[in-house]
Amino acid sequence: MSYAIDFESTLAELEKVVNELDGDIKLERALELFEQGVKLSSACEIFLKSAEQKVEILRRTARGLITEQFEPASESETATANR
Amino acid sequence: MQSPKNNSQLHPVLTVTQLTNQLRDTLENAFQQVYVVGEVSNAKVYPSGHWYFSLKDKDSTLSCVCFKSANSMLKFRLEDGLMMVARGKMNVYPPKGTYQLVAAHLEPVGVGEWQLAFDQLRNKLEREGLLHPDKKQPIPILPRRIGVVTSPVGAAIRDVLSALYRRNKNVNVVVAPVKVQGEGSAEEIAAAIDHLHRIPNIDVIIVARGGGSIEDLWAFNTEVVARAVADSAIPIISGVGHETDTTICDLAADLRAPTPTAAAELVAKGSAEIQEKWNFLNRQLGLRTQAHLSEARARLERLKPLHVLLRYSEQLKRSRQKINFLRERMDRNISHSIDRAQRRWRQRDEKLKVLGPLNVLGRGFAILTDMNGHIIRDPLDVREGDAVSALLKSGELYLRVEARKTTDEPDNEEVFGDSAILPPSIEQDSTPTIVPPPSIEQDSAPILPTPGGKDSARTLAEDVVEYTQLTIIQE
Numbered sequence: 001m002s003y004a005i006d007f008e009s010t011l012a013e014l015e016k017v018v019n020e021l022d023g024d025i026k027l028e029r030a031l032e033l034f035e036q037g038v039k040l041s042s043a044c045e046i047f048l049k050s051a052e053q054k055v056e057i058l059r060r061t062a063r064g065l066i067t068e069q070f071e072p073a074s075e076s077e078t079a080t081a082n083r
Numbered sequence: 084m085q086s087p088k089n090n091s092q093l094h095p096v097l098t099v100t101q102l103t104n105q106l107r108d109t110l111e112n113a114f115q116q117v118y119v120v121g122e123v124s125n126a127k128v129y130p131s132g133h134w135y136f137s138l139k140d141k142d143s144t145l146s147c148v149c150f151k152s153a154n155s156m157l158k159f160r161l162e163d164g165l166m167m168v169a170r171g172k173m174n175v176y177p178p179k180g181t182y183q184l185v186a187a188h189l190e191p192v193g194v195g196e197w198q199l200a201f202d203q204l205r206n207k208l209e210r211e212g213l214l215h216p217d218k219k220q221p222i223p224i225l226p227r228r229i230g231v232v233t234s235p236v237g238a239a240i241r242d243v244l245s246a247l248y249r250r251n252k253n254v255n256v257v258v259a260p261v262k263v264q265g266e267g268s269a270e271e272i273a274a275a276i277d278h279l280h281r282i283p284n285i286d287v288i289i290v291a292r293g294g295g296s297i298e299d300l301w302a303f304n305t306e307v308v309a310r311a312v313a314d315s316a317i318p319i320i321s322g323v324g325h326e327t328d329t330t331i332c333d334l335a336a337d338l339r340a341p342t343p344t345a346a347a348e349l350v351a352k353g354s355a356e357i358q359e360k361w362n363f364l365n366r367q368l369g370l371r372t373q374a375h376l377s378e379a380r381a382r383l384e385r386l387k388p389l390h391v392l393l394r395y396s397e398q399l400k401r402s403r404q405k406i407n408f409l410r411e412r413m414d415r416n417i418s419h420s421i422d423r424a425q426r427r428w429r430q431r432d433e434k435l436k437v438l439g440p441l442n443v444l445g446r447g448f449a450i451l452t453d454m455n456g457h458i459i460r461d462p463l464d465v466r467e468g469d470a471v472s473a474l475l476k477s478g479e480l481y482l483r484v485e486a487r488k489t490t491d492e493p494d495n496e497e498v499f500g501d502s503a504i505l506p507p508s509i510e511q512d513s514t515p516t517i518v519p520p521p522s523i524e525q526d527s528a529p530i531l532p533t534p535g536g537k538d539s540a541r542t543l544a545e546d547v548v549e550y551t552q553l554t555i556i557q558e
Binding site: 007008011014015017018021022025027030031033034035037038039041044045047048049053054055056057058060065067070072 | 224225235240241244248252253254255256257258259260275278279281282357358360361364365367368371372375376378379424427428
């Protein structure tokens, strides 16, 4: 859960930066905010892009629980397996 | 009155056992299969698992027993007040001289046995607070891994996976395969939820099963599944059956979805939304910074008549193009921007070290501030008798203003950034007098620090140019 909370708080901070940029502020401050925003945005991107597509299946073995690659059965196979 | 002796001479005398045995034979032969309806009272479950109870109506009471072998086939629990039809046979118990109905099957009246069992379990869990809204955990917006408890061969797993992919290509799924109906399925489902707790990074679990009859879905109405779902430390989304089916599993879950597909969509929806939100904020970051730069440029345009600005306007135009270019690049690939930002900061640091006020102090200048730390640029900023502080390179002097004097002559002293600088000569004076800064036109160029009239415009331009140069260097 802490992972998700980190991400959400980073995104919330980015939102704050963007909101402040919307206000009547000095150019100097705007540039500061921009720098800050770029860092936050990059951090968010790392979160967003880090997940890779992967489907695994849980197996119980003598060594305990393991996960291995899972290929769901095709439509026709499922139909016969199910009925 | 006749004596017992006379009676016994007329009729054969039976022992209690003989009579009881005759009654038993008669009764048990006559009522080998009987259906009887009545209200349950005195219901008790014995440690042996047998159910003892009475069926009664307005005038009569019938003792009943339902042995464990028979009641284990029933989904519901026996409760006082239920109307039941019992099927069974009559039985006499000689040691006590009592008779009772041995029920082989019980069927609730007015409500289906499945519905009754469902209501009973629901009430029980509700009394324990397991179904309370306060128990619901929030579904994480961006789960690292998604656990799916379902049959590996059913339509449900296909529906779940395709719904997840549709919303978000980068999903990481762990399927915990279970039987979803039949003997032992409830225990498998509960165990699978437990197993997923031992796999790292599972942030949400989907419990799914395609549609079916109430009997097919029964595993999801059992206490063992309900408790595993309610007690799960990982948030659970339940998608069991069709829209119209509600199971105890649905009620115990943190979020209920009408179907397996809908459950997957609820999980993926959050991450799709968050992706859009990030895209939006990212775009706004560039656009709004750009707006500030445009505004600064517009101000500069208005100051154009001042000849000192002319040489900067071309640079500003270039800088705007540069920034436009930068911004587009940033939109295309923001991840490179972090390196740029870091380099930019380093360069700024160095520039600050060279140009910054602290370095200037080393050359014998001092910065005057009032007691609130505000820099004093104008004699009118202080009053006579005010305490002021002079920041030197190696420390601070605390001074008091004795007199003030302003000059109208613009001063050609160099002005560094935001700081008002005292020439070194002043420190040799016995009375600390404040040397007038350049002539002041407070209302010009308000967007940046303004040490003085013409200088204010210069500072604005310089600032923009400084930024531009920095961005150019690292390009």
